[in-house]
Amino acid sequence: MQVPFNDLYAQYQSIQPEIDAAIAAVIRESAFVRGRFVEQFEQDFAQAIGVDHCISCANGTDALYIAIRALGLEPGDEVITTAHTWISTAETITQAGGRVVFCDTELDSFLIDSTQIEAKITSRTRGIIPVHLYGQPADMDEILAIARKYNLWVIEDCAQAHLAEYKGQKVGTIGNAGTFSFYPGKNLGAMGDAGAIVTNNPKLAEWMALFARHGGKGNHQIEGINSRMDGLQAAILGVKLPYLKQWTEKRQAIAHHYDLELADVPGIQTPHRKGDRTHVYHLYVIKSDHRDDLKEYLSELNIQTVINYPLALPNCQAYQYLKPDHVRNSSTWFPCVTINQQEILSLPIFPEIGDLATQYVANSIDVFCQR
Numbered sequence: 001m002q003v004p005f006n007d008l009y010a011q012y013q014s015i016q017p018e019i020d021a022a023i024a025a026v027i028r029e030s031a032f033v034r035g036r037f038v039e040q041f042e043q044d045f046a047q048a049i050g051v052d053h054c055i056s057c058a059n060g061t062d063a064l065y066i067a068i069r070a071l072g073l074e075p076g077d078e079v080i081t082t083a084h085t086w087i088s089t090a091e092t093i094t095q096a097g098g099r100v101v102f103c104d105t106e107l108d109s110f111l112i113d114s115t116q117i118e119a120k121i122t123s124r125t126r127g128i129i130p131v132h133l134y135g136q137p138a139d140m141d142e143i144l145a146i147a148r149k150y151n152l153w154v155i156e157d158c159a160q161a162h163l164a165e166y167k168g169q170k171v172g173t174i175g176n177a178g179t180f181s182f183y184p185g186k187n188l189g190a191m192g193d194a195g196a197i198v199t200n201n202p203k204l205a206e207w208m209a210l211f212a213r214h215g216g217k218g219n220h221q222i223e224g225i226n227s228r229m230d231g232l233q234a235a236i237l238g239v240k241l242p243y244l245k246q247w248t249e250k251r252q253a254i255a256h257h258y259d260l261e262l263a264d265v266p267g268i269q270t271p272h273r274k275g276d277r278t279h280v281y282h283l284y285v286i287k288s289d290h291r292d293d294l295k296e297y298l299s300e301l302n303i304q305t306v307i308n309y310p311l312a313l314p315n316c317q318a319y320q321y322l323k324p325d326h327v328r329n330s331s332t333w334f335p336c337v338t339i340n341q342q343e344i345l346s347l348p349i350f351p352e353i354g355d356l357a358t359q360y361v362a363n364s365i366d367v368f369c370q371r
């Protein structure tokens, strides 16, 4: 048996007639850039999230960059974000003229440790970017309380958490703005790059739409950038959006199955779930002291796994400039992410995977651990 990490073709096959028709319609109308498919998707996505405004853009990285620019940074301003995320979250802070300030995570949930944020605040701090990593919402109440106390903005990086809820509220609607990626492998994936920003603030929405589209047409009001979702991606996403809820429930059922099967396997820690929020399982990440051997063993059995991510950002070459002189090794600098980067392993999870495959994955892990 072969178990791929993800199978995008299986998802396409499950809705092929609708996708093919949507693509044909875009071509027939030559609605390649902007146009009715993009406008329709912006409306539909805003409604699905329960938010007033959705601004589509080229990808999830641009979504972050546009949102940070909209909320505003002066050179030298600092933004606090998690040390355990995809680099987009941090690199866009620098691109927008800010300084990245990493915060360590909780050892078990992989989420930004909200109890460590306040100690990172200086007179230059302007914002916080929590990431709802792997599909589980960050501690939004604690983060918003800090933001209010110090007058900071909050951008939620929702790239891995479409439809996840924190205390009954959809992520992306809790901070000043929420950013989404529709990269093909995300829970809602295009057939190319795409992204969006959501907000309930009309002024912010207006500025972001203007900035993403060259500052308008004719008498350009500001200098902007060119970041747009193309019509094909919008039409494809429009077909997929109505399925997102059932696909998410499928992911949750698969995760539940893994949880049960792996609960008593020695040496394996299943994902920690916080009780007051939903987890949409973009990734199902276990921890093992023998991670590299386990990964190798599964690979020999044709089970594909991934490490998200092999090096926490503060330990990457790109961020060595942040390391103070007195810190000799990373294990004392960001201890939790440094431990976790050695133990995490993402198992195959996607709506079409099927019980046979997940059973095979769980059994194989069990056999490895009982050896």
Ligand SMILES: *Cc1c(COP(=O)(O)O)cnc(C)c1O
Pocket (backbone or CB within 6 Å): 059, 060, 061, 062, 085, 086, 088, 089, 131, 157, 159, 160, 180, 181, 182, 183, 193, 194, 195
């Ligand atoms: C995927 C991802 C992004 C970036 O999205 P792209 O569409 O690939 O640019 C940003 N943040 C996180 C946490 C992601 O997982």
